[in-house]
Amino acid sequence: MEANNVHRRFNPLTRSWVLCSPHRAMRPWLGQKEEAAPEGPAYDPKCYLCPGNTRASNPPTANPSYESTFVFDNDFPALTAPEGSAEPSANATNDSSDIESLLFQSNKAAGLCRVVCFSPTHNLTLPEMSHTQVVSVVEEWIRIHKDLRSNHPAIHYAQIFENKGAVMGCSNPHPHGQVWATDYVPQEPRDELDSLVAFRKEHAGKCMLCSYAEIEEKRADRVVYSNNDFIVVVPYWAVWPFETMILSKTHVSSIEDLSESQQSSLADAILALTIRYDNLFETSFPYSMGIHGAPILAASQEHAHAAHLHLHFYPPLLRSASVKKFLVGFEMLGESQRDLTAEMAASRLRALSPVHYKKRSM
Amino acid sequence: MEANNVHRRFNPLTRSWVLCSPHRAMRPWLGQKEEAAPEGPAYDPKCYLCPGNTRASNPPTANPSYESTFVFDNDFPALTAPEGSAEPSANATNDSSDIESLLFQSNKAAGLCRVVCFSPTHNLTLPEMSHTQVVSVVEEWIRIHKDLRSNHPAIHYAQIFENKGAVMGCSNPHPHGQVWATDYVPQEPRDELDSLVAFRKEHAGKCMLCSYAEIEEKRADRVVYSNNDFIVVVPYWAVWPFETMILSKTHVSSIEDLSESQQSSLADAILALTIRYDNLFETSFPYSMGIHGAPILAASQEHAHAAHLHLHFYPPLLRSASVKKFLVGFEMLGESQRDLTAEMAASRLRALSPVHYKKRSM
Ligand SMILES: O=P(O)(O)O[C@H]1O[C@H](CO)[C@@H](O)[C@H](O)[C@H]1O
Ligand SMILES: O=P(O)(O)O[C@H]1O[C@H](CO)[C@@H](O)[C@H](O)[C@H]1O
Numbered sequence: 097m098e099a100n101n102v103h104r105r106f107n108p109l110t111r112s113w114v115l116c117s118p119h120r121a122m123r124p125w126l127g128q129k130e131e132a133a134p135e136g137p138a139y140d141p142k143c144y145l146c147p148g149n150t151r152a153s154n155p156p157t158a159n160p161s162y163e164s165t166f167v168f169d170n171d172f173p174a175l176t177a178p179e180g181s182a183e184p185s186a187n188a189t190n191d192s193s194d195i196e197s198l199l200f201q202s203n204k205a206a207g208l209c210r211v212v213c214f215s216p217t218h219n220l221t222l223p224e225m226s227h228t229q230v231v232s233v234v235e236e237w238i239r240i241h242k243d244l245r246s247n248h249p250a251i252h253y254a255q256i257f258e259n260k261g262a263v264m265g266c267s268n269p270h271p272h273g274q275v276w277a278t279d280y281v282p283q284e285p286r287d288e289l290d291s292l293v294a295f296r297k298e299h300a301g302k303c304m305l306c307s308y309a310e311i312e313e314k315r316a317d318r319v320v321y322s323n324n325d326f327i328v329v330v331p332y333w334a335v336w337p338f339e340t341m342i343l344s345k346t347h348v349s350s351i352e353d354l355s356e357s358q359q360s361s362l363a364d365a366i367l368a369l370t371i372r373y374d375n376l377f378e379t380s381f382p383y384s385m386g387i388h389g390a391p392i393l394a395a396s397q398e399h400a401h402a403a404h405l406h407l408h409f410y411p412p413l414l415r416s417a418s419v420k421k422f423l424v425g426f427e428m429l430g431e432s433q434r435d436l437t438a439e440m441a442a443s444r445l446r447a448l449s450p451v452h453y454k455k456r457s458m
Numbered sequence: 459m460e461a462n463n464v465h466r467r468f469n470p471l472t473r474s475w476v477l478c479s480p481h482r483a484m485r486p487w488l489g490q491k492e493e494a495a496p497e498g499p500a501y502d503p504k505c506y507l508c509p510g511n512t513r514a515s516n517p518p519t520a521n522p523s524y525e526s527t528f529v530f531d532n533d534f535p536a537l538t539a540p541e542g543s544a545e546p547s548a549n550a551t552n553d554s555s556d557i558e559s560l561l562f563q564s565n566k567a568a569g570l571c572r573v574v575c576f577s578p579t580h581n582l583t584l585p586e587m588s589h590t591q592v593v594s595v596v597e598e599w600i601r602i603h604k605d606l607r608s609n610h611p612a613i614h615y616a617q618i619f620e621n622k623g624a625v626m627g628c629s630n631p632h633p634h635g636q637v638w639a640t641d642y643v644p645q646e647p648r649d650e651l652d653s654l655v656a657f658r659k660e661h662a663g664k665c666m667l668c669s670y671a672e673i674e675e676k677r678a679d680r681v682v683y684s685n686n687d688f689i690v691v692v693p694y695w696a697v698w699p700f701e702t703m704i705l706s707k708t709h710v711s712s713i714e715d716l717s718e719s720q721q722s723s724l725a726d727a728i729l730a731l732t733i734r735y736d737n738l739f740e741t742s743f744p745y746s747m748g749i750h751g752a753p754i755l756a757a758s759q760e761h762a763h764a765a766h767l768h769l770h771f772y773p774p775l776l777r778s779a780s781v782k783k784f785l786v787g788f789e790m791l792g793e794s795q796r797d798l799t800a801e802m803a804a805s806r807l808r809a810l811s812p813v814h815y816k817k818r819s820m
Contacts, residue, residue, distance in 0.1 A: 102538050104642075106563035113645050115536070115567055123534035124514070127629030152486070172485035174477070174788070174795060176464050195661060195669050200694050201468035205477055257787035265784025267489030276788050280466075283475050283793035299557060307557050332562055386791030410790055422627025425619035426536070426638050428772055429748030431645035433536060 104431075105438075107333035108295070108304060109288045114335050114432040121415070121435040129418040130263050132379055136219040145270035147216045164229070165236040166213040170274070175207035178250035178279045207278035208248065212236055212256075214271040221260065221271050221380055223370035223452055230363035234351075237275075237387070238359070241352050244277050245392045252393040253281045256351075261382025263412060263420060281391050288388060292402040305404035309343045318442040321368040325361035328369050330442040335432040337414045337421050338376065338441050340369060342407040349390040349403040368450060369409065375448040379417035385409045466793075467800075469695035470657070470666060471650045476697050476794040483777070483797040491780040492625050494741055498581040507632035509578045526591070527598040528575040532636070537569035540612035540641045569640040570610065574598055574618075576633040583622065583633050583742055585732035585814055592725035596713075599637075599749070600721070603714050606639050607754045614755040615643045618713075623744025625774060625782060643753050650750060654764040667766035671705045680804040683730040687723035690731050692804040697794040699776045699783050700738065700803050702731060704769040711752040711765040730812060731771065737810040741779035747771045 104113045144151045147161045153171040160166065214233050215225060222230060237256050244251045258273035259266040281289070295304040312318055312329045320340060321328040331341050342365050348354060354362065373381035387407050394400035412420040414435065427433050449456070466475045506513045509523045515533040522528065576595050577587060584592060599618050606613045620635035621628040643651070657666040674680055674691045682702060683690040693703050704727050710716060716724065735743035749769050756762035774782040776797065789795050811818070 102536070102567050102569075104565040104567045106565075108561055108563075112649075113565070115644070117536040119538075120534065120536050125629065127627060128624035172482065174464070174479040174482050174797075195664065196673055199470055199666070199670050199673060201470075203466040203468075203475070205464050205466045207464075255788055255792040257791050259784070259787040262490035265489060265786040267487065274787065276792060278792075282477070282788075284791060287474075302557065304561070308561050311558055311561065384787045384790050386787060388791070408791060422621070424627040425621040425636065425746045425748060426617055426644075428746050429619050429646055429750070429770060430617040430638060430640075435536075 105333045107331075109291050110284075111287075111291055112431070114333055114434060115430075116434050116437060118435070118437050118440070125415065125419050127422075130382075130413075130420055132417055133262055133269055136269055138217050138219055140218045140270070143218055143268060143270050145211070145213050145268060145272055146218050162213070162216055164215070164232045166216070167210055167236060167240060170209035170211050173209035175205065175209055175276060175278065177208060178206035178248070203280070205278065205280065206250065207276060208244070208251065210240060210275045210277070212240070212273045212275060214273065218270050221370075221374075222258075222366060223374045223381075224454065225271075225367075227360075227363055227367060230367055231360055233273075234354075234359045234363050234366075238351055238354070240275050241350070241392065245352075248277070250279045251277045253278050253285060253391045255282060255285070255386060257384060257386035259384050261380065264382045264384050266382075277392075281395070285388050285391070289391075289399055289403060292404060293398060296402050303347050303402070303404055305343055305406060306347050309345050312343075313345075317439045320372065320442055320445045321365060323361050323364050323368075325358045326365040328365055330438040330445070332438055334438045334441065335423070335434055336410045336412060337434060337436060338373070338411050338445065340409045340445075342366065342369065342409075344405045348405045349401060351387060351389050351405060354405075366407075369445075371450060371452045372445050372448040373409075373411060375453050376445065377413060377417040378453045379413075381411055381413065383409050383411035467695045469693075471653050472646075473649075473653055474794070476695055476796060477792075478796050478799060480797070480799050480802070487777065487781050489784075492744075492775075492782055494779055495624060495631055498631055500579050500581055502580045502632070505580055505630060505632050507573070507575050507630060507634055508580050524575070524578055526577070526594045528578070529572055529598060529602060532571035532573050535571035537567065537571055537638060537640065539570060540568035540610070565642070567640065567642065568612065569638060570606070570613065572602060572637040572639070574602070574635045574637060576635065580632050583732075583736075584620075584728060585736045585743075586816065587633075587729075589722075589725055589729060592729055593722055595635075596716075596721045596725050596728075600713055600716070602637050603712070603754065607714075610639070611755075612641045613639045615640050615647060615753045617644060617647070617748060619746060619748035621746050623742065626744045626746050628744075639754075643757070647750050647753070651753075651761055651765060654766060655760060658764050665709050665764070665766055667705055667768060668707075668709050671707050674705075675707075679801050682734065682804055682807045683727060685723050685726050685730075687720045688727040690727055692800040692807070694800055696800045696803065697785070697796055698772045698774060699796060699798060700735070700773050700807065702771045702807075704728065704731065704771075706767045710767045711763060713749060713751050713767060716767075728769075731807075733812060733814045734807045734810040735771075735773060737815050738807065739775060739779040740815050741775075743773055743775065745771050745773035 102117050104115050150156050150158045244254050254275050254277040256275050309327050318329045326342055328342050389405040390400045390403035414421040464479050466477050468475055512518050512520045606616050616637050616639040618637050671689050680691045688704055690704050751767040752762045752765035776783040
């Protein structure tokens with residue numbers, strides 16, 4: 097019934113439903129179109145991320161002449177640094193019966209915001225980088241995670257993410273991602289962790305995402321790519337048209353626990369996926385991506401262990417380099433809605449060349 | 459502490475947290491800018507919503523020469539019509555211990571999608587319409603609700619919404635909204651209802667939103683507008699920069715229960731709010747808005763009564779007619795994040811003229 101009919105699917109990680117209207121991808125589109133960014137130069141003297149250039153920090157700082165990755169503290173951070181204590185912020189969850197205090201709950205929040213340049217080359221993106229270069233990015237993420245754990249005792253969680261493309265709020269095409277590290281576990285990873293912990297309790301210690309990865313590999317119809325250590329799928333409950341997840345096949349909780357060969361496999365998977373993304377509409381494919389794994393300081397051993405390392409990719413494009421899916425009215429007020437099935441999206445991505453379109457000989 | 463420091467606030471309706479970084483509104487913006495739509499003509503021969511024009515339906519249909527509102531079934535509906543039964547779709551929530559069936563849950567879904575033209579005039583929007591004209595829109599919403607209840611026994615919920623502006627996925631500037639009516643209660647209103655029902659149980663039958671409206675009126679610092687029957691606030695837990703809620707002051711559950719004078723007050727509140735929105739950046743202010751109230755067919759009497767009529771407005775603009783807030787990387791993967799406090803946003807909106815900028819004599 098699912099293939100052509102309208103139906104809903106359940107996301108067991110967020111415990112919410114998504115409406116799927118497969119026939120709807122066919123409707124005409126007269127609305128807003130996105131503009132593709134023009135190809136930039138390999139070095140841009142006005143870019144605040146290029147090697148050697150000066151950033152508008154206070155006082156202005158010159159970037160080093162870096163050759164691989166480069167990390168610095170965000171000059172306009174959304175979080176202010178914690179005061180060094182290992183104590184979590186006072187938890188405001190209020191069991192008082194005072195209605196006013198229940199309706200107006202707030203909590204202190206602190207953290208660190210870092211920018212991670214993936215490469216010194218201004219006009220490169222992950223899918224155009226070499227495997228060795230992407231491994232360096234993975235290593236840098238791990239290094240940041242370890243540094244936060246060792247040197248910033250107040251930090252509970254590090255959200256590693258990348259916004260790629262102007263349409264995803266990225267204001268500089270220089271290849272970079274960010275890490276926002278907080279003195280609490282943010283809502284989304286906490287909800288996922290709660291689901292994983294609950295599943296484990298109800299299923300004699302089994303991990304939901306270990307089972308999920310195993311079943312998807314067997315079923316094969318949502319798999320985009322798979323190697324020894326990681327599987328890339330359009331999740332059964334995907335919301336964005338070409339949303340994907342990269343899942344560790346074995347139970348790895350934190351990015352810090354990846355062996356060298358697993359790090360190499362992760363770089364492989366990221367490349368395999370993002371190259372296909374670029375090939376889909378022969379454009380630099382925009383997305384927001386992020387890594388979910390164990391908190392740096394988990395609420396309990398149970399929480400730390402229940403986490404299962406995975407990456408989410410949320411790309412907005414639907415039908416071409418310029419027509420994106422808008423998650424607006426019904427999606428904001430009613431429920432998430434998508435216009436093609438996860439299986440359709442996966443089969444399109446799977447069929448694409450593993451070679452980047454810019455590198456193909458004509 | 460809240461005014462200038464980074465903190466988190468709790469949304470008791472969705473039971474989730476939002477990160478608030480008040481200092482961040484000051485950072486420079488070099489990213490994507492939105493283009494303002496050019497002013498269109500009062501009648502556009504190519505618009506499929508203008509009176510008398512032919513729509514690309516199958517077979518092609520001519521719109522009537524309507525003079526107030528006009529409603530028709532969406533020619534590219536996301537939902538297919540239910541088969542007439544009053545039975546809800548089989549509920550797939552699975553208590554089986556079979557892991558595979560738990561991870562791959564789906565449900566049938568059916569419904570009706572209607573388009574509601576607010577006015578025959580192509581280049582008008584709600585804030586530029588007269589009070590009488592907006593009252594007609596409110597009356598039309600109520601008429602649709604009643605029609606669904608009486609003539610479509612399979613329908614459980616009607617999500618009334620408007621996407622305004624190309625940046626909000628609206629593909630036709632002709633003033634219109636939509637109604638997606640489903641044979642189930644969608645995720646977002648169901649979550650809200652669950653919160654309202656739980657609050658009522660824990661607080662001797664008190665309604666969360668009745669209390670909330672009352673306290674906000676007293677506190678005054680988040681109030682944008684208030685009349686006899688409705689209050690407009692930037693909710694304490696707002697996510698979008700200028701997000702607002704219109705709340706009924708007394709306990710009204712369904713839009714169908716509004717008296718004539720309450721309908722008039724609602725039209726007043728919508729006008730007061732949307733005029734200020736347009737005045738904020740002297741532009742046609744984009745948003746998605748929607749009405750939340752009692753289901754047409756509630757799970758129980760308790761659920762029907764617990765609902766408290768309110769409207770959400772989610773506008774993306776942050777700093778000007780062209781700079782919007784992107785809810786991307788951290789917001790998608792970590793948690794919602796905003797760049798100014800709800801109080802700052804409310805005080806800016808409150809200070810604006812109640813007269814639309816286009817109608818002011820120079
Ligand atoms: O039906 P419309 O107005 O063309 O479509 C718009 O609203 C719908 C409901 O919020 C969304 O699903 C679409 O992505 C959006 O472009
Ligand atoms: O810090 P940046 O990259 O300028 O900002 C971008 O990513 C942030 C984190 O997802 C968002 O809060 C901003 O809205 C977005 O424009």
